[in-house]
Amino acid sequence: MSKILVIAEHLNGKLNPSTARAVSAATAIKAETIDVLVLSDKVDAIAKEAAKIQGISRVFTVERAENAHPLASMLAPQIAKAAANYxxxxxxxxxxxxxxxxxxxALLGVAQISDVMSAEGSHTFKRPIYAGNAIITVEADPSQTVVATIRTASWPTAADNANSAPIEALDLDVALPTHTRFVELKQGKSDRPDLQSASRVVSGGRGVGSKENFEIIYKFADKIGAAVGASRAAVDAGYVPNELQVGQTGKIIAPELYIAIGISGAIQHLTGIKDAGTIVAINKDAEAPIFEVADIGLVGDLFKLIPELEQAIG
Structure with a gap:
């Protein structure tokens, strides 16, 4: 039977919803055991959040000063050591x-499987290739540990359980490298919902026209309580920072509602929203590729249509 170790992702003492999505993937395999590993310098609050995820057996914690920041060079040796019996x-x-x-x-001596979007069995998975234009079936060697990244947009968030799973401290005898040190983390700060976990997203593209004009996207997103995204063209043009980029080389998202404004719909962008629930497109070009995937399409000037929509919303 399969024993799965899910590595918890967290920041600033809070568990990222992506962890619960990875647990959903583990649940799909019908594993005998699903454990979560929390690596941090302060594990208590994160571990308590993780323990509420439905379907997990235990939460293991490793509390070390070196785990204060998510440095791969520090975390990977601990993960490889903890994975010994999984x-x-x-x-x-x-x-x-x-x-x-x-x-x-690499430390476990195996090949990683990337972007698992479905599990056909304990060692057979499907993942996208060619910018999502094709899906490949990958079969892992049952004699080796399977290390896989889980495409969070393809999996639901595991529900919370009424009872919390037990939490146990793990003592790992592993030497950590000394050649890497944390300097600083630079990230955009926003009161808006997180782009990768938001249920509603409003994205703007090259058609918005300028950095100043992008304020109409921010305003509309705030009106409906949505996160803000952008196409690569808008990012490359300097309208918004790159952390807002949605698509193959940006963030892969699966909101319940995705509104694409002034976005033509290049295949690289569509790859990032293929799992979205309802897609709404606003573009003045009736032949734009975005309309081929949109559930609702509005052809017209975005600077006229958005104020009308805001007025209709009230």
């Missing part, structure tokens, strides 16, 4: 997961 190690396919999982896989 058949699978699952990590969210986020910036965090894409950083740490390859190092952990």
């Amino acid at each position: 058949s699978h190690v699952f990590v969210p396919s986020t910036t965090f997961g894409k950083d740490v999982a390859p190092r952990a896989a």
Whole structure:
């Protein structure tokens, strides 16, 4: 039977929802055991959050000063050591997961499986290739530990359980490297919902026209309580910072509602929203590719349509 270790992603003492999505992937395999590993310098609050996720057996914690920041060089040796008795190690396919999982896989001497979007069996998975234009089936060697990043947009968030799973401190005898040190973390600060976990997202593209004009996107997003995203064209043009980029080379998201404003719909962008619930497109070009995937399309000037929508919302 499969025993799966899910690596918890967290920041500033809070568990990222991506962890619960990785647990959903583990649950799909019908594993005998699903444990969560929390690596931090202060584990208590994070571990208590993780313990509420439905489907997990235990939460293991490793509290060390070196775990204050998510440095892959520090975390990977601990993950590899903790994974000794597990058949699978699952990590969210986020910036965090894409950083740490390859190092952990290398230390375990196995090849990593990226962006798992479905499980056909305990060692058979499906993942996207060619910018999402094709889906490939990958079969892992049952004799080796499976290290996989989980495409969070393809999995639901595991529900909270009424009873919390037991929490146990783990003592890992592993030497950590000394050649890496944390300097600082630079990230955009916003009161808006997180782009990767928001249920509603409003994105703007090149059609918005300028950084100043992008205020109409921010205003509309705030009106409906949505996160803000952007196409690569808008990011490259300097309208918004790159952490807002949605698409193949940006963030892969799956909100319940996605509103694309002034976005033509290049395949790289569509890859990032293929799992969205309802897609609404606003573009003055009736032939824009975005309309081929949109559930609702509005053809017209965004600077006229958005104020009308805001007025209709009230």
